[in-house]
Amino acid sequence: AQSVSQHNHHVILSEAASLELGCNYSYGGTVNLFWYVQYPGQHLQLLLKYFSGDPLVKGIKGFEAEFIKSKFSFNLRKPSVQWSDTAEYFCAVNGDNYGQNFVFGPGTRLSVLP
Amino acid sequence: DSGVTQTPKHLITATGQRVTLRCSPRSGDLSVYWYQQSLDQGLQFLIQYYNGEERAKGNILERFSAQQFPDLHSELNLSSLELGDSALYFCASSDIDRGHTGELFFGEGSRLTVL
Numbered sequence: 001a002q003s004v005s006q007h008n009h010h011v012i013l014s015e016a017a018s019l020e021l022g023c024n025y026s027y028g029g030t031v032n033l034f035w036y037v038q039y040p041g042q043h044l045q046l047l048l049k050y051f052s053g054d055p056l057v058k059g060i061k062g063f064e065a066e067f068i069k070s071k072f073s074f075n076l077r078k079p080s081v082q083w084s085d086t087a088e089y090f091c092a093v094n095g096d097n098y099g100q101n102f103v104f105g106p107g108t109r110l111s112v113l114p
Numbered sequence: 115d116s117g118v119t120q121t122p123k124h125l126i127t128a129t130g131q132r133v134t135l136r137c138s139p140r141s142g143d144l145s146v147y148w149y150q151q152s153l154d155q156g157l158q159f160l161i162q163y164y165n166g167e168e169r170a171k172g173n174i175l176e177r178f179s180a181q182q183f184p185d186l187h188s189e190l191n192l193s194s195l196e197l198g199d200s201a202l203y204f205c206a207s208s209d210i211d212r213g214h215t216g217e218l219f220f221g222e223g224s225r226l227t228v229l
Binding site: 036090 | 147172204218220
């Protein structure tokens with residue numbers, strides 16, 4: 001079955017530290033990849049997405065992610081986090097074999113200390 | 115504002131009761147998805163509808179049902195409620211059927227508390 005795994009359940013960083021959140025998926029076909037963010041008490045919002053082309057995609061608020069097909073990975077990065085980045089981050093995959101189903105990872109909670 | 119509207123925002127009810135959650139997708143989106151988010155289970159896909167027809171089913175209990183109406187709004191019915199059904203229920207819609215990127219647009223959720 002298709003699945004998405006995220007490496008960390010909870011990450012704690014100080015402001016200005018660099019961030020990398022891991023995401024791996026299991027599927028061999030063409031995939032669309034997403035990172036969603038959920039700020040405390042809010043709904044999920046799209047951070048960035050990859051469909052084709054340059055495997056390094058840039059999103060909002062200084063986030064970027066790199067698609068490495070050979071590793072089935074789509075890791076999220078940010079060079080310098082801020083306290084306002086405290087949130088839960090979800091990796092998601094929508095592959096052609098998934099139909100229109102989105103498979104979400106379990107989420108990584110990021111806590112940024114001021 | 116994602117354009118997806120969910121009502122009610124908060125709902126408190128008792129065990130054994132039945133509730134209905136409502137979702138209006140973004141204008142023009144034909145696909146509606148329902149997700150349940152709880153602390154111990156994370157974000158769980160429940161069911162998807164496309165233009166009134168059930169398209170995919172996830173971890174949806176038999177006590178739960180959903181439908182999508184001709185005007186494309188959707189309702190999620192939860193019956194014989196149990197304490198464990200307390201969760202945040204999200205609706206999302208997608209523009210993938212219109213040849214767009216297939217991104218999911220989420221509503222703000224309905225928080226259900228079962229006492």
